[in-house]
Amino acid sequence: MMNxxxxxxxxxxxxxxxxxxxxxxVVKKMIASALxxxxxxxxxxxxxxxxxxxxxxxxxxxxxxALSGISVSVKDNEADVTVKVITEAGMNIPTIVSEITDRVxxxxxxxxxxxxxxxxxxxxxxxx
Numbered sequence: 468m469m470n471x472x473x474x475x476x477x478x479x480x481x482x483x484x485x486x487x488x489x490x491x492x493v494v495k496k497m498i499a500s501a502l503x504x505x506x507x508x509x510x511x512x513x514x515x516x517x518x519x520x521x522x523x524x525x526x527x528x529x530x531x532x533a534l535s536g537i538s539v540s541v542k543d544n545e546a547d548v549t550v551k552v553i554t555e556a557g558m559n560i561p562t563i564v565s566e567i568t569d570r571v572x573x574x575x576x577x578x579x580x581x582x583x584x585x586x587x588x589x590x591x592x593x594x595x
Contacts, residue, residue: 489541489579489581491539491541492534493579494539494541494546494575494579494581495534495537495539496534497574497575497578497579498537498539498548498550498571498574498575499511499534499537500574501567501570501571501573501574501575502550502552502567502570502571504570505563505566505567505570506558506563506566507554507555507558507559507562507563507566508552508553508554508555508563508567509552509553509554509555509594510536510552510553511534511535511536511537511550511551511552511553512535512536512551512552512553512591512592513535513536513551536550536551536552536591537549537550537551538550541581544580544581544582545581545582545583545584546575546581546582546583546584547583547584547585547587548571548575548583548585548586548587549587549588549589550567550571550586550587550588550589551589551591552567552588552589552590552591553590553591553592553593553594554590554592554593554594555593555594555595556593556594556595557595560590560593563590564588564590567586567588568586568588571583571586572586
């Protein structure tokens with residue numbers, strides 16, 4: 468057991484905020500992984516015009532579609548996040564929004580060491 472503890476401790480590295488940069492796409496993936504954990508969340512949307520434009524593009528990937536309704540700005544390890552979401556009809560929207568906010572903040576902090584200053588959730592549709 469002592470040997471495992473030593474191996475684990477030698478594999479751990481700490482970095483300060485100035486010695487790393489996390490690409491925006493990676494931050495969006497963190498946010499997307501937090502969203503799928505929320506009961507009543509069905510997906511992201513990039514607004515009506517963005518949605519129509521996305522449907523017309525033939526070469527979009529599932530990943531691009533999943534990240535399309537997420538925008539994020541990160542500066543000095545602090546993030547401003549906006550997510551445009553589609554919720555499940557009949558579910559309590561304020562509860563969904565609150566859970567999205569909490570999970571996004573927690574995921575960014577746990578995985579990226581990023582503090583979410585603001586998480587703005589725009590519910591753009593509800594579906595069954």
